Amino acid sequence: MAAAALGAAGIExxxxxxxGPKTMEPLKGSVTLFLCGDxxxxxxxxxxxxxxxxxxxxxxxxxxxxxxxxxxxDAHGPIPRPADYAYVWGDALDEFERMKxxxxxxxxxxxxxxxxxxxxxxxxxxxxxxxxxxxxTAAGIDCCVLANNHVLDWERAGLQETLEVMKDAGIRTAGAxxxxxxxxxxxxxxxxxxxxxxxxxxxxxxxxIAADWAATASRSxxxxxxxxxYRTLGNVAAAIRAxxxxxxxxxxxxxxxxxxxxxxxxxxxxFAHGLIEEGGVDIVHGHSxxxxxxxxxxxxxxxxxxxxDFLNDYEGIGGHEQYRPDLxxxxxxxxxxxxxxxxAIVMAPFRMRRFRLERANAEDARWLRDVMDxxxxxxxxxxxxxxxxxxxxxxxxxx
Numbered sequence: 001m002a003a004a005a006l007g008a009a010g011i012e013x014x015x016x017x018x019x020g021p022k023t024m025e026p027l028k029g030s031v032t033l034f035l036c037g038d039x040x041x042x043x044x045x046x047x048x049x050x051x052x053x054x055x056x057x058x059x060x061x062x063x064x065x066x067x068x069x070x071x072x073x074d075a076h077g078p079i080p081r082p083a084d085y086a087y088v089w090g091d092a093l094d095e096f097e098r099m100k101x102x103x104x105x106x107x108x109x110x111x112x113x114x115x116x117x118x119x120x121x122x123x124x125x126x127x128x129x130x131x132x133x134x135x136x137t138a139a140g141i142d143c144c145v146l147a148n149n150h151v152l153d154w155e156r157a158g159l160q161e162t163l164e165v166m167k168d169a170g171i172r173t174a175g176a177x178x179x180x181x182x183x184x185x186x187x188x189x190x191x192x193x194x195x196x197x198x199x200x201x202x203x204x205x206x207x208x209i210a211a212d213w214a215a216t217a218s219r220s221x222x223x224x225x226x227x228x229x230y231r232t233l234g235n236v237a238a239a240i241r242a243x244x245x246x247x248x249x250x251x252x253x254x255x256x257x258x259x260x261x262x263x264x265x266x267x268x269x270x271f272a273h274g275l276i277e278e279g280g281v282d283i284v285h286g287h288s289x290x291x292x293x294x295x296x297x298x299x300x301x302x303x304x305x306x307x308x309d310f311l312n313d314y315e316g317i318g319g320h321e322q323y324r325p326d327l328x329x330x331x332x333x334x335x336x337x338x339x340x341x342x343x344a345i346v347m348a349p350f351r352m353r354r355f356r357l358e359r360a361n362a363e364d365a366r367w368l369r370d371v372m373d374x375x376x377x378x379x380x381x382x383x384x385x386x387x388x389x390x391x392x393x394x395x396x397x398x399x
Contacts, residue, residue: 003374007189030268030343031191031249034101035331037287037307040150041088041111041135042126044068044313045355050082052340053129071316072355079354086138088311090357095348096140099332103189103197106310107255107287108136108144111151112165113158121208125153130165137169143187147175147201147204147222148255148288149208156220174253175201176215176222183215183223186243195247195337200240204228204256217383228256228271237279244280249335253285260320262318263374264305272296272303281293282340283333289321292368294375297395300341301334315352327364329349329372346393347372347383365389 021105043065046053055065062068074080084300086093096104110126112133116127128135136144144166159176166173172187189197203209203222224230236252244250252275258267268286275281282301286293289306296303310328327349334344349360349368360368367392372383380396 018322024118031047031337032097032099032101032334032336033197033283033308033341034096034104034141034247034330035283035285035304035333036106036190036310036329037146037292038148038291038309038312038398039106039111040109040126040142040312041132042112042128042313044072045088045135045291045311046128046132047086048079048083048087048355049129049132049135050124051129051131052082053114053127053132054200059123060126060373065313069355070315072313073316075316076353081129083355084271085134087356088103088135088355089139089253091359092348093139095330095332099346099348101332102191103142103250105143105145105199105253105285106141107148107253107307108146108148109312111154111158111162113154113161113171115158115161117155117157119153122153123149125337126150126155127158128143130161133165134167138172141171142189143172143199144173145175145199145202145253145255145285145287146173146199146340147183147224149203149210149213149251151176151222152213159220173201174199174222174223175255176221177202178215180215180217180223183221184239195249196245197249197251197322198240198244199251199253200236200373202236202255203246204254206257207255209255217223228267230274233274233278238274240275240281242342249283250279250281251283251285251360252279252281253287256286257288259288259290260323261289262291262293268305269296272305273298276301276303282335290325291327292319292329292375294377295345295372295380295381295393296376296379296380297342297364299395300339302342302345302393304331307331310350311357313355315355324364324367327368328357328362329368342395345393346397347393348387349391353394359389362389367389
């Protein structure tokens with residue numbers, strides 16, 4: 001299994017990625033990290049950035065990525081073209097400045113490539129032109145998780161280019177690589193003083209990842225788990241324990257489950273609990289759902305079962321209005337530096353308009369609060385809305 005190679009991987013501390021070296025202050029009482037779900041900067045979004053790639057699509061209905069731009073403009077008005085690289089992040093940039101997270105970790109739900117052959121037989125293909133990579137560095141993204149069902153949309157050549165582009169941009173990656181060893185290795189972010197963030201990333205077939213996308217000893221691909229059995233958990237946990245050292249903050253980022261619906265499968269709950277209990281994981285970072293799911297706090301460690309989409313080009317597409325896919329959350333997770341226990345989660349609510357994140361208005365923020373409160377009840381968590389319009393997680397200390 002891909003994860004079994006982790007323990008043998010040689011991991012060295014590396015400097016922070018993103019917009020060049022960051023000034024690192026000594027760790028004090030807590031460490032705040034930014035996490036979110038799917039960031040899809042390809043297809044329509046790629047077309048409004050300074051270097052749009054080939055717009056051809058191979059979808060059953062839409063044949064040009066510019067069609068998604070037209071849908072968004074029909075819904076909410078003109079989108080600037082070319083938009084600057086920071087445009088799509090909009091008001092999220094102000095939240096980054098306010099919260100000052102020590103690392104910004106996203107699930108990058110697109111290939112970054114100019115390769116022109118799509119994966120055969122796959123209906124949807126996401127692609128951002130490599131020259132638009134400053135779209136990611138403009139937001140100071142430190143780590144892109146690649147264990148998802150779109151990173152090989154443009155064949156293995158597209159994955160290889162994606163990995164090269166991320167490396168050249170100084171952005172760490174996890175969850176995909178040139179072989180099993182590379183795909184299983186965590187992204188390593190240096191916090192200074194010998195402290196690190198280790199971001200391990202895994203994919204599960206339930207999210208739509210094809211079995212033949214799995215990395216092997218002689219083939220590139222994603223770090224695909226062969227199910228969520230106790231045996232798989234044991235292999236993953238052993239590999240994490242073999243890599244982590246005292247003072248590390250360990251993240252397990254998992255692309256799993258369906259796009260729509262609030263039900264969290266029991267096997268997800270059991271696997272997440274096992275990662276914390278047996279692997280010593282500090283944060284479980286789940287994604288694939290197009291809308292936020294409930295949050296659990298287990299043994300003082302947060303489990304984000306599904307963060308929901310953060311950036312995409314779905315604006316103007318109907319069919320799932322009950323889930324409000326135009327709304328999204330950015331998760332600022334504060335961990336106690338000494339114990340690794342959860343100190344707080346602040347969730348910044350946004351809505352997508354004209355391919356740009358805007359602060360959610362009061363009504364939309366209350367809607368998201370109600371969802372997180374309702375869906376968290378079964379996990380002993382709830383959400384409140386503060387005076388600044390941000391959601392704050394509450395949880396039972398017995399959870």
